[in-house]
Amino acid sequence: MRINSAYKKIIEETMERYGIHDHRLEMGGKHAHLLFSHDGRSHKVTIPGSPSDSQRGLKNFACDLRRRIVGMSVAASGQANDEEILPDAELLSKVRQRLYANPPMQATERDFQAHKLLSGHFRSAVDIGQDAHADHPATWGVERLERLVCLGLAEGDGQGRYRKMGGTRQ
Structure with missing residues (x-):
């Protein structure tokens, strides 16, 4: 099974944005998985791959991945993420x-x-x-x-x- 290059790009950009360098892709039974470590814990995220995932799949995956990472940061620190990004x-x-x-x-x-x-x-x-x-x-x-x-x-x-x-x- 191949992983869509658009999903790979989203993964790389998101991991870079949040400073997560310890990550890899692994093939599962029906879907690929993103494996990474954050705050000393291992995490696994399923990557969509079926044709029905092509319309909103990229945007949904990017949002889910960001929320998962930010949610982990909030849970680990016990407080809200204060990082605010303003436009140029x-x-x-x-x-x-x-x-x-x-x-x-x-x-x-x-x-x-x-x-x-x-x-x-x-x-x-x-x-x-x-x-x-x-x-x-x-x-x-x-x-x-x-x-x-x-x-x-x-x-x-x-x-x-x-x-x-x-x-x-x-």
């Missing part, structure tokens, strides 16, 4: 310039979908993009959320965090 300042600037030069006139279905991901508290555009299962969470988050700011449906803090309009002050 240059990306923010470029998107703002483009949108304010040619502002959106009305919200689209995609805008409303992005709006549903917001809360009353500021959150990083990257975190929101990850919740949306975007291929490029930072770019997706900034593009969508700056549109919402232009439409008056959200507010940003200028550093890449967004919330619903009229949210609670922090």
Whole structure:
């Protein structure tokens, strides 16, 4: 059984992001498995491989793997993961310039979908993009959320965090 190269890429990027260098792929009965060590414990994650997994499978797998690793970190430390990743300042600037030069006139279905991901508290555009299962969470988050700011449906803090309009002050 071969492992799809897209799954391998997700594994490598995720392992690199969380600093997990002790990992390997192993073939199982019907599915391949990702084996790795984290915080002194061994873990095993099944890698999807059937044709039905091709549509949402990559995004679901990436999200599940991130949540599994972050969940292990939270359980090991006994506290929430405080790591916040903000989008690049240059990306923010470029998107703002483009949108304010040619502002959106009305919200689209995609805008409303992005709006549903917001809360009353500021959150990083990257975190929101990850919740949306975007291929490029930072770019997706900034593009969508700056549109919402232009439409008056959200507010940003200028550093890449967004919330619903009229949210609670922090």
